[in-house]
Amino acid sequence: MSISKNLNNLTYSNNICYEDMFNLKFEGLVIIPSKTAMREMTWLGLDLCDCILILEEGYSTRKRKKGTVEKSFNVGNKTLKVVVVKSYNYTQKKDVYLITHVGETTKKRRRK
Numbered sequence: 001m002s003i004s005k006n007l008n009n010l011t012y013s014n015n016i017c018y019e020d021m022f023n024l025k026f027e028g029l030v031i032i033p034s035k036t037a038m039r040e041m042t043w044l045g046l047d048l049c050d051c052i053l054i055l056e057e058g059y060s061t062r063k064r065k066k067g068t069v070e071k072s073f074n075v076g077n078k079t080l081k082v083v084v085v086k087s088y089n090y091t092q093k094k095d096v097y098l099i100t101h102v103g104e105t106t107k108k109r110r111r112k
Contacts, residue, residue, distance in 0.1 A: 024048050026055050030096045031084065037099040044080070044104055051099060054082045069097075079105045 024031055031052060033041060041047065058071030058080075067086040072079050083101040088094070 024052055026052055026084065026097050029086070030089075030092075030094070031055075031099060032089070032096050033099040033102075037102050040102040041099075044102060046080070046102060050080075051082045051102060054080055055084065058082070074107070077107050079107060081105065 031048065033048065033051075041051065054073040055069065055071045058073040061070060061072045061081065064070050064083075068083065069085075070081065070083045072081045074080075081101070081103045082099060084097040084099050087096055087098040089096045
């Protein structure tokens with residue numbers, strides 16, 4: 001099996017077993033990005049520290065179901081959004097926050 005096929009399977013938090021690699025925390029739980037979220041963070045030029053800053057200092061844009069947190073943060077005329085869901089990492093045997101989405105939108109101008 002090639003390395004690229006193994007890397008494509010790293011979608012869920014239980015597949016990530018590097019305990020020292022992800023020691024950044026949000027609300028007392030380790031925060032781990034999904035594969036899709038890592039791609040989105042790369043496209044936007046963000047890292048895990050930026051996502052934690054958005055989660056800690058951002059504002060709630062809308063209500064999500066229990067265990068899911070969505071926070072937004074305004075930067076200039078852009079709004080950055082991070083969505084995390086509470087999950088369980090079977091390798092580390094503990095609860096974690098899994099980043100499921102990182103996005104950027106442009107603020108709409110108000111018509112006069």
